[in-house]
Amino acid sequence: MAGIEASEVFGKVLAEGRTVLSLDEARSVLESIGIKFNAYGFAGNLEEAIQLSRKIGYPVAMKIVSPDIIHKTEVGGVKLYLQSELDIVHAYEQMMENVRKLMPNARVLGVSVEEMLRGTELVIGVTRDEQFGPMLMFGLGGIWVEIYKDVSFRIIPLERVDAWEMIHEIKGIEIIEGARGFEPVNKKKVVDYIMKVSSFVEKHQEIEEMDINPLMGIRGDLYAIDARIILRGREEQK
Amino acid sequence: MDENIRYMFHPRSIAIIGASNKLWKVGHAVIANVLYGDCLRRDRHLGYKGKIYPVNPNEDVIFNLPAYPSILAIPDEVDLAVIAVPARAVPGVIEECGKKGVKAAIIISAGFGETGEEGRRVEEAMVKTARGYGMRILGPNCLGIYSLYEDLNTTFARAMPARGPISFISQSGAFCASVIQYSLEEHFGFSNFVSIGNKSDIDDADIIEYYATDENTKCVAMYIEALKNARKFLKVAREVCKKMPIVALKSGRTEIGRNAAKSHTGSIAGNDIAYEAMFRQTGIYRARTMSELFDAARALAYQPPPSLDGGIAIVTNSGGPGVVATDAASDLGLPLAKLSEQTINELNRVCPPEWSHRNPVDILGDASPDRYAESIRVLLEAKEVSGLIVITAPQAMTDPETLAKRIVEAARGTHKPVIASFVGMISSPAENYVETQGIPEMSFPEDAVFGMHALVHRARILRREEIWQE
Numbered sequence: 001m002a003g004i005e006a007s008e009v010f011g012k013v014l015a016e017g018r019t020v021l022s023l024d025e026a027r028s029v030l031e032s033i034g035i036k037f038n039a040y041g042f043a044g045n046l047e048e049a050i051q052l053s054r055k056i057g058y059p060v061a062m063k064i065v066s067p068d069i070i071h072k073t074e075v076g077g078v079k080l081y082l083q084s085e086l087d088i089v090h091a092y093e094q095m096m097e098n099v100r101k102l103m104p105n106a107r108v109l110g111v112s113v114e115e116m117l118r119g120t121e122l123v124i125g126v127t128r129d130e131q132f133g134p135m136l137m138f139g140l141g142g143i144w145v146e147i148y149k150d151v152s153f154r155i156i157p158l159e160r161v162d163a164w165e166m167i168h169e170i171k172g173i174e175i176i177e178g179a180r181g182f183e184p185v186n187k188k189k190v191v192d193y194i195m196k197v198s199s200f201v202e203k204h205q206e207i208e209e210m211d212i213n214p215l216m217g218i219r220g221d222l223y224a225i226d227a228r229i230i231l232r233g234r235e236e237q238k
Numbered sequence: 239m240d241e242n243i244r245y246m247f248h249p250r251s252i253a254i255i256g257a258s259n260k261l262w263k264v265g266h267a268v269i270a271n272v273l274y275g276d277c278l279r280r281d282r283h284l285g286y287k288g289k290i291y292p293v294n295p296n297e298d299v300i301f302n303l304p305a306y307p308s309i310l311a312i313p314d315e316v317d318l319a320v321i322a323v324p325a326r327a328v329p330g331v332i333e334e335c336g337k338k339g340v341k342a343a344i345i346i347s348a349g350f351g352e353t354g355e356e357g358r359r360v361e362e363a364m365v366k367t368a369r370g371y372g373m374r375i376l377g378p379n380c381l382g383i384y385s386l387y388e389d390l391n392t393t394f395a396r397a398m399p400a401r402g403p404i405s406f407i408s409q410s411g412a413f414c415a416s417v418i419q420y421s422l423e424e425h426f427g428f429s430n431f432v433s434i435g436n437k438s439d440i441d442d443a444d445i446i447e448y449y450a451t452d453e454n455t456k457c458v459a460m461y462i463e464a465l466k467n468a469r470k471f472l473k474v475a476r477e478v479c480k481k482m483p484i485v486a487l488k489s490g491r492t493e494i495g496r497n498a499a500k501s502h503t504g505s506i507a508g509n510d511i512a513y514e515a516m517f518r519q520t521g522i523y524r525a526r527t528m529s530e531l532f533d534a535a536r537a538l539a540y541q542p543p544p545s546l547d548g549g550i551a552i553v554t555n556s557g558g559p560g561v562v563a564t565d566a567a568s569d570l571g572l573p574l575a576k577l578s579e580q581t582i583n584e585l586n587r588v589c590p591p592e593w594s595h596r597n598p599v600d601i602l603g604d605a606s607p608d609r610y611a612e613s614i615r616v617l618l619e620a621k622e623v624s625g626l627i628v629i630t631a632p633q634a635m636t637d638p639e640t641l642a643k644r645i646v647e648a649a650r651g652t653h654k655p656v657i658a659s660f661v662g663m664i665s666s667p668a669e670n671y672v673e674t675q676g677i678p679e680m681s682f683p684e685d686a687v688f689g690m691h692a693l694v695h696r697a698r699i700l701r702r703e704e705i706w707q708e
Contacts, residue, residue, distance in 0.1 A: 131464070132469060132516060133469055135511070155469075155516055158519075160706070165706065166518075169518070
């Protein structure tokens with residue numbers, strides 16, 4: 001069932017001449033293989049945004065939803081750590097005003113509201129090697145991956161021991177294990193996620209690259225916050 | 239495992255196509271090597287004992303053997319064909335070999351895939367022909383193979399390695415010749431030795447799969463520039479590593495090194511990140527230099543993996559090399575044993591009071607062969623010691639050969655790995671003796687530590703599932 005759904009999404013994306021999935025598409029595909037995301041929803045107006053935030057629980061992040069706005073931050077279309085109903089009202093009004101000023105012609109559909117989670121930021125990624133095919137990357141995520149590149153690689157498909165070994169290979173293993181006041185990450189769950197991604201990519205050779213970053217380790221569980229899936233163009237798939 | 243590959247290493251009969259009486263021809267060196275093992279020694283006892291058929295339409299007799307105009311004229315079955323004729327003649331020869339029912343052909347001739355697109359096409363066509371007949375091809379563009387327990391040398395190199403527990407694969411022919419020279423100096427031996435060439439058909443995975451079934455092989459050593467079928471190799475190597483250690487040197491780790499590799503043997507080196515991942519995934523121990531490759535291979539081939547519970551002990555008659563070894567161990571993350579009170583008490587009985595009282599165990603500059611032997615016994619019996627490195631710096635009061643004998647005696651019967659370093663004594667009789675008794679000896683202490691690290695790595699690989707049990 002899950003496999004069929006992913007294939008449908010990929011087919012639709014390629015048929016539209018795209019190779020990059022939207023966050024919504026990537027989310028639905030990854031959720032179908034059992035990867036959990038932070039709570040998230042769409043609100044068409046302020047009233048809906050308030051109700052949604054209450055349902056998700058504070059703090060939340062709010063982002064503008066518009067087919068015409070790609071760089072949301074630059075038009076003031078991203079607000080983080082909103083703690084209360086009052087914050088939501090201010091943020092919503094400010095956001096709409098910013099967009100009206102900066103991109104008056106943009107079609108605004110509403111806003112997305114998502115749960116803000118604080119935890120240990122991890123990354124699971126996929127890239128391709130010319131000779132070995134798809135490879136899986138694991139490491140400390142978020143800003144850490146950019147600066148420290150504290151990651152390890154394995155060739156897909158992995159066995160569970162590979163997943164355990166690659167987790168223990170990174171320098172930041174002590175952070176994952178809860179050194180210096182960090183909350184320990186549920187490593188077995190990380191292994192589960194790595195194996196899910198490995199078998200998913202093995203099944204879907206149309207995947208060129210993937211990033212689940214950050215993947216938040218929090219309260220013994222894991223939540224993906226952002227994800228990117230890039231497909232190989234039709235010609236690249238043999 | 240393809241039985242035809244076994245026949246390549248254990249043929250009942252060999253045809254040498256392009257065999258020649260002319261001294262400067264490759265085909266001359268090849269038949270001389272098949273006959274005599276080492277073409278320079280001219281001793282038939284050292285050579286291959288099966289049936290040998292020279293093939294050359296322009297000669298009647300080669301090395302006192304009747305020569306045949308073509309392989310099809312040989313009135314007998316032929317298991318292995320060694321081909322050393324000009325490139326343009328090779329496809330025809332392959333067709334004939336196939337017709338003859340040859341099991342495997344080694345194409346020494348160069349001038350194929352490594353020269354460009356046209357050569358690659360010819361190569362592919364030959365492989366197709368061979369497959370049609372169920373024949374396997376090694377090469378082209380290779381030095382040949384040694385199957386030491388058959389006294390078989392199909393190469394055109396000028397030396398024969400000793401028999402021993404290491405089986406080697408090299409993507410560089412020249413590397414092979416150098417390694418043989420080095421092995422003769424350092425007294426380690428080989429079961430099999432393959433110069434793999436362009437890998438048109440038989441690839442690295444095929445060879446290691448055979449090595450894993452070879453009763454004489456205890457360790458596989460590889461020199462890789464680029465793998466041909468990387469994913470197949472990953473799968474096969476992972477299985478092989480469950481039975482037998484593999485140590486590999488992969489060149490072209492850096493961008494500059496990789497550009498050089500592109501023009502060599504016609505292959506494109508892969509991304510190092512992927513290779514590193516592959517080594518870790520399969521359990522192959524990665525060497526980064528030529529000396530590391532053979533330090534690790536010797537350790538793995540001659541010594542058992544240690545238990546993972548204890549640590550390594552270092553016994554030395556001088557401070558300097560002991561500290562160098564300790565630093566090297568720390569760099570590699572190799573755990574050193576913390577000596578128990580009982581071990582310290584027992585060492586107190588056999589050493590003067592000035593001994594170091596800790597690991598590294600410095601038993602002082604005047605250490606006699608007896609003091610070495612007794613200290614080695616104490617350390618090998620200590621529960622906290624999982625492996626031992628014996629370091630000796632030469633000094634005037636001790637006869638190195640007596641010392642070597644006592645070290646070997648003291649280490650006999652232990653199930654713990656022992657590696658020696660007679661610092662600076664290269665090719666001395668003491669060093670030679672230790673090595674011929676199965677204790678790898680490294681010229682410098684850090685190399686001995688590296689060898690020990692390879693053994694600890696091996697122990698971890700063997701217990702991988704247990705270590706990560708959930």
